Amino acid sequence: MAKSKEYELRLYVAGKTSRSELALANLKKYCEEYVKDRYSIEVIDLLANPQLAEGDQILAVPTLVRRVPVPIRKIIGDLSNEEKVLVGLDLRERQ
């Protein structure tokens, strides 16, 4: 289902911390605003699935990974800096 979307995003978090909540809320907000209905978000809790950290080379949390479109992009932090998130995800130009 997620594969059909234009933007496949993955958010890695470590437990339900205020920072991870904030990151998810921020991400949802930007997506709704710029790529509505063209995105999918998968949230991965590394505390529950630690083995998944290796695959996407996750060091910092929260980390947002844009898997599609390629190339893969990574944005770390609570995503409170909107400007950087938009540049990082290449969302603005498509607007």
Added chain:
Amino acid sequence: MSKVLKAKKLVNLEKAPTGINGLDEITEGGFPKGRPTLLAGNAGCGKTLLAMEFLIKGITECDEPGVFISFEESAKDLALNVASLGYDLDSIIADGKLRIDQVIVERSEIEEAGEYDLEGLFIRLGYAIDSIGAKRIVLDTLESLFSGFTNQSILRAELRRLFAWLKDRGMTAIITGERGDTTLTRQGLEEYVSDCVILLDHRIEDQISTRRLRVVKYRGSTHGTNEYPFLIDEDGITVMPVTSLNLNHPVSKERISSGVQQLDVMLGGGFYKGSSILVSGTSGTGKTNISGYFADAACRSGDKCLFVAFEESPQQITRNLQSIGINLEPHIKAGLLQFRAVRAASQGLEMHLASLYKVIQKFKPQVVVIDPITTLASSSNVRDSQNMLSRMMDMLKAENITAMMTSLTQGHVNLEQTENSVSSFADTWLLLRDFEVNGERNRLMYVLKSRGTHHSNQVREFIISDNGINLVDVYLGPEGMLTGSARVAAEARAKSTELVRKNAMATSKRELKHKRLAILAQIQSLNAELAVQDIESEKTNANEEERGAHDSADKAAFMVSRGGKLRG
């Protein structure tokens, strides 16, 4: 009271053996167990290899599984790199004892947008550790993180948390770091790791590279403080803890033969076992021959001998010694004699020392011959070589090995002053010298010193012939000291003079005897004459008496006839 307790704690500091040759001696047992150790050094000085060997030895020798977190090389590359040391990583990994994780920090891929922490790294480490129950972990090199994240304050706080976390989990960790210009590591990792810091160094002097290791600090433990050379070869890493500060080698009163009987006599019974012998002389004085004799004698008595040759190949030495009646082949076949022929310039002094140490550890010889030691000196500066030689002596003495070193002295310098003052390390010093006179060159030998033995103060002529080495007393006569043909001639001359003298003596003895006999004969004839004389005189007396009687009778008759009276 508390002081006492503290001291006790220090002694009991638990250590994780590294299993690396020599390193455990320097650190007195290994790295601090359950604590991080920082391994700093320049690129290519062997950090990764040392760290990997620490893990592998932990697995094979201490049954402590290990995790290797590589920030630079891929697992495949690592496996390839250590395969050259004889380790098969894949099989160890398959056994579930080792885990290699590559952490890729790609600055270009990462955008920072807000607050974050490195919990992801912690989770990865924790997962890797838990998956195999690891006790040891290597982070190689953690500094790569600094290129991946721009927010230094977050990074530093997280590093501090990381080390605390590793300690909490009781992980014996090695953190490697690139050497900085003014600090131990470029990013000042030493600030976080305060328990144990090891510095590796790779220096090139005179085009010869030498790796060195130094324990910069080791909290709560004593440790060797010097720079120790180390060697990376097919057996992994070997560190040389050979500089013993205290001179208390075990000593032996046992003697060991030099192989030359007359020399043993000069030394009052041979060399002491475990002593060091220096044979010095100009070229062509027979140093190698003496060493050959010594090696042969050692092997004959069942000792193992290591022959380190810096100038000739084993084949050449064996052939040359054969020409003076020494056959080393059987000893080689019997495994009693081992040659180690390398060019002195092939590696640095430290490497020579390290490789010699390794060979000695493996072969365990009782006797070592180094021929010649002086080439080592020429390959580097004097202080270094002196240093190295003293360490080598210490090493050999600690192993109670009797060592014979030859030293080539230059013709123009004082013979009794060997280069690098090797002599001070030597217990026995044999000096070989040329003696040129009457158009021929002869060899002389004397014992310059021999600690703790009565030794001859005399110069001997040293003759090398097809039958071997022979030490002959020099000719001391009215013409002074003579050697070679002059000695032979003088000896012959002395012999003939002696013969003449003996002959003359015999003749005069004979003459005297004859004279005596003649005198005796004379005495006899005189005695006979005397006897005749005596008889004659007796006869005369008798006649006289008779005549007297006759006379008185005649007188009486005459008186009677004259009518006279006989007077009373």
